Amino acid sequence: MKLRIGVGLGPRDPADPVTFGDPVVRMEQLGVDSPWLPDALGADLPDPLVGSGVTVLPGRNPVVVAKELATLAALAPGRILPVFDVRHATARERPLFPIPGPRGEVTDEAPTVVRLLLEGEDISFEGKYHTLDHVTIGPRPVRPLDLWLGGGGPR
Numbered sequence: 001m002k003l004r005i006g007v008g009l010g011p012r013d014p015a016d017p018v019t020f021g022d023p024v025v026r027m028e029q030l031g032v033d034s035p036w037l038p039d040a041l042g043a044d045l046p047d048p049l050v051g052s053g054v055t056v057l058p059g060r061n062p063v064v065v066a067k068e069l070a071t072l073a074a075l076a077p078g079r080i081l082p083v084f085d086v087r088h089a090t091a092r093e094r095p096l097f098p099i100p101g102p103r104g105e106v107t108d109e110a111p112t113v114v115r116l117l118l119e120g121e122d123i124s125f126e127g128k129y130h131t132l133d134h135v136t137i138g139p140r141p142v143r144p145l146d147l148w149l150g151g152g153g154p155r
Contacts, residue, residue, distance in 0.1 A: 004033045004146070006083060008054070034081040054150065057084040059097025062110045062130060066117035066137050073141035080141075083148040084111065100129045111147050119144055 086107045125132040
Protein backbone atom coordinates (compact mmCIF):
# COMPACT_ATOMS: atom_id res chain seq x y z
CA MET A 1 0.00 0.00 0.00
CA LYS A 2 1.36 3.40 -0.95
CA LEU A 3 0.70 6.43 1.19
CA ARG A 4 0.37 9.61 -0.88
CA ILE A 5 0.66 13.07 0.60
CA GLY A 6 -0.61 16.38 -0.75
CA VAL A 7 -0.12 19.75 0.92
CA GLY A 8 -2.58 22.63 0.59
CA LEU A 9 -0.70 25.87 -0.03
CA GLY A 10 -3.66 28.22 0.17
CA PRO A 11 -3.77 31.40 -1.89
CA ARG A 12 -0.23 32.22 -3.05
CA ASP A 13 1.31 34.08 -5.94
CA PRO A 14 2.86 31.42 -8.22
CA ALA A 15 5.26 34.04 -9.61
CA ASP A 16 6.73 34.73 -6.15
CA PRO A 17 9.68 32.38 -5.55
CA VAL A 18 9.61 32.91 -1.77
CA THR A 19 5.94 32.20 -1.05
CA PHE A 20 5.39 29.68 -3.86
CA GLY A 21 8.57 28.44 -5.52
CA ASP A 22 10.62 27.71 -2.40
CA PRO A 23 7.87 25.70 -0.65
CA VAL A 24 7.18 23.72 -3.84
CA VAL A 25 10.87 22.90 -4.28
CA ARG A 26 11.10 21.85 -0.62
CA MET A 27 8.02 19.62 -0.95
CA GLU A 28 9.63 17.98 -3.99
CA GLN A 29 12.79 17.32 -1.95
CA LEU A 30 10.71 15.77 0.85
CA GLY A 31 8.79 13.51 -1.53
CA VAL A 32 5.40 15.18 -1.16
CA ASP A 33 3.18 13.94 -4.00
CA SER A 34 1.58 17.25 -4.83
CA PRO A 35 1.13 20.84 -3.71
CA TRP A 36 -2.51 21.93 -3.84
CA LEU A 37 -3.96 25.31 -4.68
CA PRO A 38 -7.57 26.34 -4.02
CA ASP A 39 -10.20 26.45 -6.76
CA ALA A 40 -10.72 30.21 -6.43
CA LEU A 41 -12.16 31.66 -9.62
CA GLY A 42 -12.05 35.24 -8.38
CA ALA A 43 -8.43 35.11 -7.18
CA ASP A 44 -5.29 35.80 -9.18
CA LEU A 45 -4.19 32.15 -8.98
CA PRO A 46 -3.69 29.39 -11.53
CA ASP A 47 -6.62 27.09 -12.17
CA PRO A 48 -6.09 24.01 -9.97
CA LEU A 49 -6.18 21.63 -12.93
CA VAL A 50 -3.34 23.55 -14.52
CA GLY A 51 -1.61 24.62 -11.31
CA SER A 52 -2.05 21.49 -9.21
CA GLY A 53 -4.81 21.89 -6.70
CA VAL A 54 -8.17 20.81 -5.45
CA THR A 55 -10.79 21.25 -8.16
CA VAL A 56 -14.47 21.53 -7.36
CA LEU A 57 -16.06 18.92 -9.62
CA PRO A 58 -19.78 19.69 -9.37
CA GLY A 59 -20.61 22.43 -11.84
CA ARG A 60 -17.75 21.56 -14.16
CA ASN A 61 -18.32 19.59 -17.33
CA PRO A 62 -16.76 16.15 -16.65
CA VAL A 63 -15.93 15.72 -20.36
CA VAL A 64 -13.91 18.95 -20.33
CA VAL A 65 -12.28 17.96 -17.03
CA ALA A 66 -11.30 14.56 -18.50
CA LYS A 67 -9.84 16.24 -21.61
CA GLU A 68 -7.85 18.70 -19.47
CA LEU A 69 -6.50 15.87 -17.32
CA ALA A 70 -5.61 13.78 -20.36
CA THR A 71 -3.75 16.73 -21.88
CA LEU A 72 -1.86 17.43 -18.65
CA ALA A 73 -0.98 13.74 -18.28
CA ALA A 74 0.48 13.78 -21.79
CA LEU A 75 2.48 16.94 -21.09
CA ALA A 76 3.72 15.82 -17.66
CA PRO A 77 3.53 12.01 -17.45
CA GLY A 78 3.44 10.68 -13.91
CA ARG A 79 3.01 14.16 -12.39
CA ILE A 80 -0.79 14.52 -12.42
CA LEU A 81 -2.77 13.84 -9.24
CA PRO A 82 -6.35 15.11 -9.67
CA VAL A 83 -8.05 16.01 -6.40
CA PHE A 84 -11.74 16.91 -6.44
CA ASP A 85 -13.83 18.65 -3.79
CA VAL A 86 -17.60 18.89 -3.64
CA ARG A 87 -18.02 22.51 -2.61
CA HIS A 88 -16.52 25.89 -3.45
CA ALA A 89 -14.70 27.70 -0.69
CA THR A 90 -16.84 30.81 -1.02
CA ALA A 91 -20.58 31.14 -1.38
CA ARG A 92 -19.97 33.95 -3.89
CA GLU A 93 -18.47 31.47 -6.38
CA ARG A 94 -21.19 28.82 -6.15
CA PRO A 95 -23.55 30.57 -8.61
CA LEU A 96 -20.76 30.59 -11.21
CA PHE A 97 -20.85 26.78 -11.36
CA PRO A 98 -24.49 25.72 -11.63
CA ILE A 99 -24.99 22.03 -11.04
CA PRO A 100 -27.69 19.91 -12.67
CA GLY A 101 -28.95 18.33 -9.44
CA PRO A 102 -28.15 17.76 -5.77
CA ARG A 103 -24.44 18.41 -5.24
CA GLY A 104 -23.74 15.03 -3.63
CA GLU A 105 -25.50 13.02 -6.35
CA VAL A 106 -23.75 14.95 -9.12
CA THR A 107 -20.43 14.46 -7.33
CA ASP A 108 -21.06 10.71 -7.15
CA GLU A 109 -21.69 10.50 -10.90
CA ALA A 110 -19.12 12.94 -12.32
CA PRO A 111 -15.95 11.01 -11.34
CA THR A 112 -17.39 7.93 -13.05
CA VAL A 113 -17.74 9.91 -16.27
CA VAL A 114 -14.20 11.30 -15.93
CA ARG A 115 -12.76 7.82 -15.24
CA LEU A 116 -14.58 6.20 -18.18
CA LEU A 117 -13.30 8.88 -20.56
CA LEU A 118 -9.73 8.68 -19.29
CA GLU A 119 -9.58 4.90 -19.62
CA GLY A 120 -11.78 3.99 -22.58
CA GLU A 121 -12.66 4.70 -26.14
CA ASP A 122 -16.04 5.37 -27.75
CA ILE A 123 -17.79 5.91 -24.40
CA SER A 124 -21.56 5.93 -24.09
CA PHE A 125 -23.01 6.62 -20.67
CA GLU A 126 -26.54 7.31 -19.47
CA GLY A 127 -26.61 8.68 -15.95
CA LYS A 128 -29.07 10.76 -14.03
CA TYR A 129 -27.11 14.00 -14.71
CA HIS A 130 -24.70 13.23 -17.54
CA THR A 131 -25.21 11.57 -20.90
CA LEU A 132 -22.48 10.61 -23.37
CA ASP A 133 -23.04 9.21 -26.84
CA HIS A 134 -19.89 7.70 -28.38
CA VAL A 135 -17.39 10.15 -26.89
CA THR A 136 -13.63 9.68 -27.06
CA ILE A 137 -10.98 12.00 -25.66
CA GLY A 138 -7.30 11.85 -26.25
CA PRO A 139 -4.56 11.43 -25.82
CA ARG A 140 -5.55 9.03 -23.05
CA PRO A 141 -3.05 8.70 -20.20
CA VAL A 142 -0.54 5.86 -20.57
CA ARG A 143 -1.33 4.67 -17.06
CA PRO A 144 -4.59 5.21 -15.14
CA LEU A 145 -4.72 8.39 -13.09
CA ASP A 146 -5.58 8.26 -9.40
CA LEU A 147 -8.66 10.38 -8.71
CA TRP A 148 -8.92 11.72 -5.17
CA LEU A 149 -12.17 12.98 -3.68
CA GLY A 150 -12.62 15.09 -0.59
CA GLY A 151 -14.74 17.72 1.03
CA GLY A 152 -17.55 18.09 3.44
CA GLY A 153 -21.05 19.39 3.67
CA PRO A 154 -24.60 18.22 4.19
CA ARG A 155 -25.08 14.55 3.43
